Amino acid sequence: MAPRKSASTSSRKTAKKDFNGDIIADFSKEDDLKAYREMLLIRRFEEKAGQLYGMGFIGGFCHLYIGQEAVVVGMQMALKDGDQVITGYRDHGHMLACGMSARGVMAELTGRRGGLSKGKGGSMHMFSKEKNFYGGHGIVGAQVSLGTGLAFANRYRGNDNVSLAYFGDGAANQGQVYESFNMAALWKLPVVYIIENNRYAMGTAVSRASAQTDFSERGASFGIPGYQVDGMDVRAVKAAGDEAVEHCRSGKGPIILEMLTYRYRGHSMSDPAKYRSKDEVQKMRSEHDPIEQVRARLLDKGWASEDDLKRIDKDVRDIVADSADFAQSDPEPDVSELYTDILL
Amino acid sequence: MPVEILMPALSPTMEEGTLSKWLKNEGDAVKSGDVIAEIETDKATMEVEAVDEGVIGKILIPAGSEAVKVNTPIAVLLQDGESADAMAAPKAAEKQPEAATPKVEEAEKPTQQGSASAPVPAAPKGEVAADPDIPAGTEMVATTVREALRDAMAEEMRRDGDVFVMGEEVAEYQGAYKITQGLLQEFGARRVIDTPITEHGFAGVGVGAAMTGLKPIVEFMTFNFAMQAVDQIVNSAAKTLYMSGGQMGAPIVFRGPSGAAARVAAQHSQCYAAWYSHIPGLKVVMPYTAADAKGLLKAAIRDPNPVIFLENEILYGQSFDVPKLDDFVLPIGKARIHREGSDATLVSFGIGMTYAVKAAAELEKEGIDVEVIDLRTIRPMDLPTVIESVKRTGRLVTVEEGFPQSSVGDFIANSVQREAFDYLDAPVITVAGKDVPMPYAANLEKLALPNVGEVVQAVKAVCYK
Numbered sequence: 001m002a003p004r005k006s007a008s009t010s011s012r013k014t015a016k017k018d019f020n021g022d023i024i025a026d027f028s029k030e031d032d033l034k035a036y037r038e039m040l041l042i043r044r045f046e047e048k049a050g051q052l053y054g055m056g057f058i059g060g061f062c063h064l065y066i067g068q069e070a071v072v073v074g075m076q077m078a079l080k081d082g083d084q085v086i087t088g089y090r091d092h093g094h095m096l097a098c099g100m101s102a103r104g105v106m107a108e109l110t111g112r113r114g115g116l117s118k119g120k121g122g123s124m125h126m127f128s129k130e131k132n133f134y135g136g137h138g139i140v141g142a143q144v145s146l147g148t149g150l151a152f153a154n155r156y157r158g159n160d161n162v163s164l165a166y167f168g169d170g171a172a173n174q175g176q177v178y179e180s181f182n183m184a185a186l187w188k189l190p191v192v193y194i195i196e197n198n199r200y201a202m203g204t205a206v207s208r209a210s211a212q213t214d215f216s217e218r219g220a221s222f223g224i225p226g227y228q229v230d231g232m233d234v235r236a237v238k239a240a241g242d243e244a245v246e247h248c249r250s251g252k253g254p255i256i257l258e259m260l261t262y263r264y265r266g267h268s269m270s271d272p273a274k275y276r277s278k279d280e281v282q283k284m285r286s287e288h289d290p291i292e293q294v295r296a297r298l299l300d301k302g303w304a305s306e307d308d309l310k311r312i313d314k315d316v317r318d319i320v321a322d323s324a325d326f327a328q329s330d331p332e333p334d335v336s337e338l339y340t341d342i343l344l
Numbered sequence: 345m346p347v348e349i350l351m352p353a354l355s356p357t358m359e360e361g362t363l364s365k366w367l368k369n370e371g372d373a374v375k376s377g378d379v380i381a382e383i384e385t386d387k388a389t390m391e392v393e394a395v396d397e398g399v400i401g402k403i404l405i406p407a408g409s410e411a412v413k414v415n416t417p418i419a420v421l422l423q424d425g426e427s428a429d430a431m432a433a434p435k436a437a438e439k440q441p442e443a444a445t446p447k448v449e450e451a452e453k454p455t456q457q458g459s460a461s462a463p464v465p466a467a468p469k470g471e472v473a474a475d476p477d478i479p480a481g482t483e484m485v486a487t488t489v490r491e492a493l494r495d496a497m498a499e500e501m502r503r504d505g506d507v508f509v510m511g512e513e514v515a516e517y518q519g520a521y522k523i524t525q526g527l528l529q530e531f532g533a534r535r536v537i538d539t540p541i542t543e544h545g546f547a548g549v550g551v552g553a554a555m556t557g558l559k560p561i562v563e564f565m566t567f568n569f570a571m572q573a574v575d576q577i578v579n580s581a582a583k584t585l586y587m588s589g590g591q592m593g594a595p596i597v598f599r600g601p602s603g604a605a606a607r608v609a610a611q612h613s614q615c616y617a618a619w620y621s622h623i624p625g626l627k628v629v630m631p632y633t634a635a636d637a638k639g640l641l642k643a644a645i646r647d648p649n650p651v652i653f654l655e656n657e658i659l660y661g662q663s664f665d666v667p668k669l670d671d672f673v674l675p676i677g678k679a680r681i682h683r684e685g686s687d688a689t690l691v692s693f694g695i696g697m698t699y700a701v702k703a704a705a706e707l708e709k710e711g712i713d714v715e716v717i718d719l720r721t722i723r724p725m726d727l728p729t730v731i732e733s734v735k736r737t738g739r740l741v742t743v744e745e746g747f748p749q750s751s752v753g754d755f756i757a758n759s760v761q762r763e764a765f766d767y768l769d770a771p772v773i774t775v776a777g778k779d780v781p782m783p784y785a786a787n788l789e790k791l792a793l794p795n796v797g798e799v800v801q802a803v804k805a806v807c808y809k
Contacts, residue, residue, distance in 0.1 A: 047376065051395045054352025055415055061356065086552075118589035127588035134555055135588070139579050145545050146580060149552015156508065156534070156558060176576075179545025186540070264377075270355035272388040285377070335462045341590040342624050343470075343724075344648040 025239035029303040035077070035234045036294045036304075037312050039069035042093040043291060044320045045102060046265075049092065049109055053269050057328055058109045062123050065093035067264035070290035071196055072097040074237025075164060078245050082159065086134040086147040087166035089124035090196075090263075094166065098131040102323035112330035119333040120341065141174030143167060144193070148180040151191035151254070162190045162248040170201025172215050178222075181254070185222040190248035192241075193219070193256045196231065202267040203275040216258040224254050231259030232288040262288070346426060347396050348417040351405070354383070354390045361385045362410045363418060372400050374421070381407075381418070398423045470724055472677040475639075484665035492634035492666055493523050493599075493655065496641035497561060499671070501531050504559065507645055510537040510546060511563030511600075520565045521601065521660055547573030547598070551580045551650075554594035559645060564600035567616045567654065573598075581650035582625030597644045599653035602630070603695060603745050604782055604793060606658065613782035613789075615746035617693065620652040621723040621755070627676055628722040630654040632697035634664035636720050639674030647676060654722075656695040679726035681733070685715035688739035688803050691730055691756055693719040696743040696794070699775075703743075703799035712807055722752055730756060731764050738769035739806040743799055748776040770806040775799055 027035070046064040053062045065072075068090075076085075076097040087094045095105050100116060108115030108126050116126045124138040134150060137143040147165025154161040171177065172195050184191050195215040199206055206213050216226030225247075229240040237259065244255045262284045266273040273281075298304040304312075351361065362384040368374055374394040381392040401422040405412055412418065487495075501507045508531075513520045515528040515538040528536040539546040543564065550560040564570040570577065577598060585593035604613035620628045627649055631637040637655070644651040666672070682697065683704055692700040697718050704714040715733050719725065734740050740760055742753030753774030760772060778792045 047395055050393075051352075054354065055350060056353045059356060084556075116589065117587055117591075120589055121587040125583075125587035127584070127591050129588075129591045134552070134592070135584070137580070139575055142548060142575060142580055145548020145576060146552035146555065148545075149549040149554070150556060151552075152549050153553040153556040153558050156553065176544045176548060179540070179542040180548065182540055182542065183545060183549060270358075270385065270387050270390070272390045274388075335465050338465055339468050341586045341588075343627070344585065344593060 024233070025235045025242065027235050027238070029301070031077070031238075032294050032298055032303060033312075035070075035073055036291065036298060036309075037316065038073045038076075038097060039234065039291045039294065040312065040316045041102070041319065042069045042073070042096050044316050045096060045106070045323070046092060048320045048324050049106065050265070050269065052106075052110065052324060052327070058123070059111065060122060061089070062109065062269045063090040063267065064265045064269075065090055065263070067284065067290075068196060068198060068231065068261045069093060070234040070237050071194070071231045071259045071261050072166070074234040075194060075241045077238045078241030079162070079164070082132065082161040083245070084132045084134055084147075084150045084154075084161065084163040085166070086143045086150060086163065087136065088140060088143055088168060088171060089136070089138050090168070091124065091126065091136045095126055095128070095133060095136070098128065098133045100126075100128045100131050100133060102319050103326045106323035106327035107330050110327040110330075111332060112327060113333045113337070114326065114330040118337055118341075120337065141167060141171040141176050144171065144174070144177045145180045147193075148184050148189060148191055151184065151189035151248075152187070155187065155189055160190075160249050162192060162245050164192045164194055166194045166196060168201060169195060169197040169199065169206050169210065169215060170204070172218060173201075173209060177218075181219050181222045181224055184254040185219070185224050188251060188253035190251075191254045192244045192248055193224075193254060195256065195258045196261055197258055198261050198263040200263070200267070200275065203271065203273075205275065214258070216256055219254070219256045224256055226256035226258060228258045228260060231261035232284075232290045233293060234290055345423070346401055347398065347421040347423060349380070349394070349419040349421055351383070351412045351414050351416045351418050352392060353414040354385045355387045358385045358387075358414060360411045360413045363405050363407060363412050364389065366403060366407045368400050370400050370403055374398065374400060383412075394421070396421060396423070398426075401426075470677065472724075472726065473675050475674055475678065475680070476672075478667045478669070483668040485668050486663045487634045487638075487666040488661055488663050489631075489634045489637045489655070490521070490523055490660040492638035493641055494525055494527070496638045497524070497645070498527060498530060500642055500645040501527070501535060506557065507559045507561065508535040508537065509561040509563060510539055510550060512539055512541055512565050514538060514563050519563070521657060523655075523660070524563065543569050543572040544576065547576040548580065550596055551576050551594050554581070554596040554650075555584065555592050557595070559595050559597075561597045561599060561645060564598065566612060566657075567600050567602040568612050568614055570598065570600070570616070577620075577626075577650070577652070578623050582623050585649070586625060593648060594650045595648045597641070597651045597653055599641070599644075600655060601657040601660070602654040603656050604777075604789075607784060607786065607789060609784040610781035615654075615694075615744065615777070616652070617654055617722045617744065618746050618750060618752050621725075621752060625650065626723060627651045628654065629676060629720065630694040630722055631720055632659065632694055632718050634662070635666045635672070636674060636680065636718070638666055639672050640676060640720060642671075642673045643676050646673070651676070654694060659695055674720075677721045677724045677726055679729040680718045680720055681715065681729070682718045683714070683716040685713040685737070687713045687737060688741060688807055689715045689717060689730065689733040689737045690741050690743065690799070690803060691717045691719060691753075692743040693722060693752070694745075696745055699794055699796050699799050700743050702796045703803060706796065706800050707803055712803060712809065714803060719752075725755070727756075727759050727763070731760060734760055734764050735767045738767055739803075740768070740772045741775060741799065741802045741806055742772070743775045743794060745777050745793055748774065748779050751776045770808065773802040773806055775802050
């Protein structure tokens with residue numbers, strides 16, 4: 001199954017349809033170049049993280065975002081300063097898209113003092129007050145209630161900020177998700193629930209875990225509108241993101257975007273991914289790759305030459321190489337950090 | 345320069361593996377993402393993907409090799425335009441595999457998985473200020489614990505617009521136990537928020553709001569229901585400050601009644617003092633008197649950390665003197681000597697104090713002079729006050745309603761034997777609830793809880809009388 005193309009092509013049983021139908025955002029040259037660069041940065045960063053994991057520099061659990069880059073990059077393009085982001089444990093891409101430094105993220109992965117959490121959080125627990133990124137949460141589904149709380153705070157303060165709460169198709173079956181949906185709809189909280197449906201909750205296919213596999217319908221009983229979006233096409237994501245964020249900002253309450261996406265790698269580094277066929281993975285990579293789509297478009301429209309793209313590739317590789325060097329050479333946290341940051 | 349492909353670690357625990365199969369041969373071109381080999385780890389058979397583009401120049405470890413250590417070079421990859429001759433000098437590559445390049449001195453190079461066993465630094469000892477002096481002539485007003493808690497919230501909400509209260513029935517209904525009485529009328533529905541019956545969810549919403557700097561007071565109708573919310577309390581509220589390297593925490597108060605009420609049986613009768621006191625990153629307060637309830641709840645609301653504030657249904661209606669002061673705030677983390685004495689030390693907190701106080705009065709009649717310490721805060725615990733007292737009396741009994749195993753008393757007993765062993769003239773006795781779910785029948789319920797007689801007996805026992 002290829003992801004359905006856009007929000008409008010799938011029939012909506014839920015709620016009032018207030019999307020205006022402008023489904024694929026009209027990307028300018030700058031938009032496409034930006035999207036290409038940001039997605040490539042995530043891809044190369046994650047490949048490097050996988051490599052450092054293989055070398056033992058990164059320990060514990062490490063969940064790579066490869067394949068899903070268009071979701072977070074497209075959504076981020078729809079935000080303004082002050083909007084907040086929160087996600088689960090597959091979070092490296094979200095942090096890079098929020099503008100957190102590659103060095104800071106990579107050094108946190110290797111558990112060094114220059115990491116975003118001083119080496120005390122690791123892959124699944126990173127935050128940035130400055131970039132309005134509220135984690136990085138290791139407990140599946142917890143970020144949904146927390147993200148609803150971020151929206152609650154915006155409403156309480158009377159500002160027009162919106163919070164994005166990302167979670168997966170697996171987390172979508174947790175009870176607190178629906179407790180949160182209920183409160184968000186009841187109180188008209190400005191929160192976009194972004195369900196990154198990458199088809200597998202660890203090793204369990206959506207159809208084996210979910211009675212309702214159309215996750216955009218999951219808010220139906222609370223009157224929360226939901227839309228399925230081609231999460232492999234950054235333009236579709238951006239278009240849906242624009243409308244969803246506007247929906248929240250204008251006081252209409254929460255909204256659900258189900259991003260149809262795919263992760264190329266296993267759930268974590270130690271997952272051989274035997275629950276799906278190689279053909280399935282290969283088909284997604286060759287026909288729907290989010291980065292290749294933009295690359296082809298850039299070349300096709302004459303917006304970039306092969307040389308231009310090579311330059312971007314090199315820039316990105318340099319940033320990633322620099323982050324990896326830093327993450328390996330930066331010292332571990334001072335032992336005195338053991339007892340800091342427990343209480344203020 | 346040719347790139348060495350290293351034996352990867354593919355699970356958190358893998359140290360070596362079997363290189364079971366090569367899927368590429370020498371001379372084959374590979375690009376990033378191609379599967380080049382299969383290895384067997386301690387968990388599964390995994391595919392090894394190429395990270396870099398190039399041509400396989402040489403396979404160094406043949407298929408079928410067992411116990412190949414992680415990070416052993418297994419093949420050499422030639423990059424654009426390089427010929428196999430470049431491998432003639434693999435020495436360079438040997439020292440500098442492309443991604444490995446740790447640019448640190450060998451001596452201080454951290455081992456990749458956890459470094460040197462440095463000695464564990466000592467835990468810091470926090471200094472806590474003493475209670476504020478109450479000016480002579482201050483009027484004392486008989487106040488119930490219920491009113492004191494309400495007054496504390498109202499005063500803090502007047503003082504700080506970021507403070508709000510949320511929970512089940514806190515607004516329109518005026519609180520299931522009437523603790524939030526009048527707050528809706530004074531502060532409005534924006535700041536006094538009725539939630540659906542959804543403890544896990546609204547605990548998370550409260551923590552999320554707190555992470556942005558708001559100061560929620562989350563009321564649980566009882567802490568028994570907070571079991572549904574324990575994940576958000578422990579994993580989100582308590583740990584975020586540490587996990588974020590100090591960037592953000594959760595200035596939030598979780599409050600409500602804890603422990604046995606009367607005849608509400610097993611699922612509604614449980615003391616959570618010991619449970620939450622286990623968690624670094626939380627403060628746990630459990631007051632006995634109305635004055636402490638007021639002063640400590642005000643402190644809890646101002647505290648930048650998550651505070652568990654454990655009340656008791658039976659104490660809500662009891663009256664105590666509360667000083668009439670504009671801003672009466674007490675320090676969290678400081679015990680209060682409720683009654684001075686010289687023969688034995690009796691330590692308790694919350695409703696446990698009712699047994700301790702009565703027992704001390706009975707013992708006085710028998711000529712045993714007991715010092716009674718009200719902990720007030722369970723975490724961080726004011727052990728110095730307890731230990732100083734034990735050094736004077738040489739005898740210690742603790743009292744609590746919670747279950748006996750891993751109880752607050754157990755922790756105190758352990759701390760005292762470690763810090764004041766030479767001063768003890770008798771083994772410590774911990775009086776606690778019985779090791780049973782709370783029964784419903786009135787007679788059994790009474791047996792399941794501690795009673796004054798047990799406390800009296802325990803003090804006599806440590807005094808060898």
